[in-house]
Amino acid sequence: MKSSSSNKNITIVVISVTVLLALWALAAWKVGSEHILPGPWKTLTATVRLLGEASFLAVVGHTLLRGLLGFAIAAVAGLSLGIAGGLSDGVNAFMRPWVVIMRSTPVVAFILLALIWFRNDSVPVFIGVLTMFPMIYINIVDGIRSVDEKTVEMARFYGIPRARMVREVYLPAIAPFVVSGISSAVGIGWRAIVVGEVLSQPQYGIGTVMHSAQTFLQVDILIAWTVVAIVLGAIFEWLIRLAERLLIKWK
Amino acid sequence: MAVTVDNISMRYDSAEVFSGFSASFRDGAVSCLIGPSGCGKSTLLNILAGLAQPSEGSVSGLSGRSVSYAFQEPRLLPWKSVAGNVDFVLDRSLPASERSARVARWLDAVYLGDAASLWPSQLSGGMARRASLARTFAVEADVLLLDEPFSGIDMAVKRRMMESLKNLWTASGTTVIMVTHDVDEALAVGDEVFVLSRHPVQLLLQKDLTGDPTPLRSEILALL
Numbered sequence: 001m002k003s004s005s006s007n008k009n010i011t012i013v014v015i016s017v018t019v020l021l022a023l024w025a026l027a028a029w030k031v032g033s034e035h036i037l038p039g040p041w042k043t044l045t046a047t048v049r050l051l052g053e054a055s056f057l058a059v060v061g062h063t064l065l066r067g068l069l070g071f072a073i074a075a076v077a078g079l080s081l082g083i084a085g086g087l088s089d090g091v092n093a094f095m096r097p098w099v100v101i102m103r104s105t106p107v108v109a110f111i112l113l114a115l116i117w118f119r120n121d122s123v124p125v126f127i128g129v130l131t132m133f134p135m136i137y138i139n140i141v142d143g144i145r146s147v148d149e150k151t152v153e154m155a156r157f158y159g160i161p162r163a164r165m166v167r168e169v170y171l172p173a174i175a176p177f178v179v180s181g182i183s184s185a186v187g188i189g190w191r192a193i194v195v196g197e198v199l200s201q202p203q204y205g206i207g208t209v210m211h212s213a214q215t216f217l218q219v220d221i222l223i224a225w226t227v228v229a230i231v232l233g234a235i236f237e238w239l240i241r242l243a244e245r246l247l248i249k250w251k
Numbered sequence: 252m253a254v255t256v257d258n259i260s261m262r263y264d265s266a267e268v269f270s271g272f273s274a275s276f277r278d279g280a281v282s283c284l285i286g287p288s289g290c291g292k293s294t295l296l297n298i299l300a301g302l303a304q305p306s307e308g309s310v311s312g313l314s315g316r317s318v319s320y321a322f323q324e325p326r327l328l329p330w331k332s333v334a335g336n337v338d339f340v341l342d343r344s345l346p347a348s349e350r351s352a353r354v355a356r357w358l359d360a361v362y363l364g365d366a367a368s369l370w371p372s373q374l375s376g377g378m379a380r381r382a383s384l385a386r387t388f389a390v391e392a393d394v395l396l397l398d399e400p401f402s403g404i405d406m407a408v409k410r411r412m413m414e415s416l417k418n419l420w421t422a423s424g425t426t427v428i429m430v431t432h433d434v435d436e437a438l439a440v441g442d443e444v445f446v447l448s449r450h451p452v453q454l455l456l457q458k459d460l461t462g463d464p465t466p467l468r469s470e471i472l473a474l475l
Contacts, residue, residue: 148326151326153326154326155339157302158319158339160339168339172330248330249370250330250370250371
């Protein structure tokens with residue numbers, strides 16, 4: 001039953017992607033200019049060419065490194081402040097306005113300010129931290145608040161020592177919230193970092209090469225890099241789901 | 252030494268739950284507390300467990316004795332298997348082999364031997380209740396506090412469990428203080444019954460269970 005319905009879903013996904021590619025090809029044929037809208041085939045060959053270029057790894061590597069650095073800073077800050085905010089109403093009340101501001105400010109406003117304040121290389125990292133931190137923070141706070149008091153009372157009654165309480169009661173309880181916080185943070189943060197690169201133009205970066213492709217009207221290259229960014233984003237999402245399945249087996 | 256509450260008083264919000272209430276539960280016996288829902292039976296167990304403090308009065312007879320508590324809700328950890336939940340409360344100074352033997356023994360006692368590796372999310376309400384009872388019993392404490400231990404358990408399983416547990420408790424001399432709203436449960440496992448009224452809790456009747464329970468059953472039902 002389950003496998004037949006997942007087979008059906010795969011068929012639907014294949015049809016959906018085919019329709020998308022067909023519409024794209026149709027639009028490209030209608031436009032009739034490869035400089036404005038290249039078709040899927042032309043884009044695919046451009047993507048394959050990119051993969052063979054000497055600078056490909058440097059470009060992707062720099063963007064990945066910025067993403068990783070921004071994520072690490074956001075995760076450490078979000079985890080530690082989130083735990084503090086989950087345990088203390090005072091800390092959470094203090095953090096609330098910061099988080100609301102970070103979440104409601106248009107990303108581009110932060111980028112424009114960061115361009116004035118930081119070196120080009122650090123702008124995307126800064127933007128990544130600002131977009132990822134609030135997602136992680138909010139999820140950790142919610143996770144800690146979700147820990148069932150009655151279960152904690154039971155564990156205390158049986159004299160479970162603090163280290164085991166943290167390891168066997170609190171951490172497993174907040175794990176699903178950590179995963180969902182990280183998942184939404186990475187989804188948004190990855191895109192924000194690329195936008196940051198477009199505007200700050202570091203020497204290497206996916207955003208940098210997208211911008212120069214746009215300047216020189218190399219639309220096939222621009223879409224090819226977009227495809228690369230999408231594939232990398234999908235790989236992150238897959239890795240997070242994999243970690244979730246390994247960490248959270250009980251659901 | 253009997254487990255005793257002496258002259259306890261306690262308010263909950265504006266309601267007076269206990270006002271100078273006293274009761275004594277015999278050592279090595281199964282004492283069943285019967286009363287209407289919400290009368291304060293669970294609060295009494297919480298006071299005995301040290302999880303609630305009366306504003307006045309005292310509890311005696313528990314110092315130096317191990318106590319295990321079957322809470323009103325199963326309170327299982329969703330991320331531990333059934334066996335893991337039972338093992339969770341066992342003293343880590345016990346050898347691992349002794350711990351796993353105890354887990355197996357008490358899961359069998361509640362007819363969950365086959366369910367040891369299931370997650371709590373895979374259990375029915377009655378199975379979750381039995382898993383939490385296995386956890387309570389596995390501690391092998393001197394005193395057991397049981398809050399509606401058989402509620403939600405299938406009739407057939409419940410009857411077998413009550414019979415075998417009663418024998419185990421008698422053999423081991425365990426002191427059991429059990430809250431229930433079901434007269435027949437109390438008559439099946441109790442050595443002594445306490446009938447309580449509410450607001451504030453008063454002891455309406457305290458009787459040893461010997462001989463034919465039929466007249467006592469009618470007497471208790473008339474009080475509830």
